[in-house]
Amino acid sequence: MTLLRVVARPMIASLFVYGGISAIRSPKVRAQRAEPVADLIRKAAPQTPVDAATLVRVNGAIHVGAGLALATGRVPRLSAAALAITMPPTTLSGHRFWEETDPAARANQKVHFLKNLAITGGLLLSTLDPDPQKKFIARRAKDKVVEASETVQAQLGR
Incomplete structure (x- = not known):
């Protein structure tokens, strides 16, 4: 693993691990803001018992688990x-700046909204980050196709 990955992955993951632990420990603060998401799930799947606090805890657990996995490579x-995702x-659910009436609160929520947007972009780029010891997935797939083609050709006697 390169020095950049050793440093960058834990840096971005720290936000998720810390926030995830906080969400698991005290979901009630975030549950109020997560209620619209719970309502959407209830409308989409009425038979599913959905609780906003549980959604917050599940989201927190995903953040902790995936954050630790990202941090450790x-x-x-x-x-x-x-x-x-x-x-x-x-x-x-957490940064609905368009609903804020106070200009300072609106500006603060907009900054957090855009920060999360930027972090999401960085995470999406990270999904394409090839492991330096491994060929990129498209290249590995192409190599497998070439290998299979050569095997078939050899068996056919060409």
Whole structure:
């Protein structure tokens, strides 16, 4: 692993691990903001018992698990993808700047909204980050196709 990855992955992951632990420990503060997401799930799947506090805890657990995986370099692309998938609902429920009436609160929420947008972009880029010891997935797939083609050609006697 390069020095850049050794430093950068834990830096971005720290936000998720810290926030995830906080969400698991005290979900009630965030549950109020997560209620619109719980309502959407209830409308989409009425038979599913959904509680906003449980959603907050599940999201927190994903952030802790995927954050630790990203920080340690274990399945970094998958963990970055998991974190990126959780960001839109987290951002839309937690930083609804368009609903704020106080200009200072609106500006603060807008900054957090845009910060989360930027972090999501970084996570999405991380899903494409190749492991320096491994060929990029598209290249590995192409090599497998070439290898299979050569095997078939050899068996056919060409």
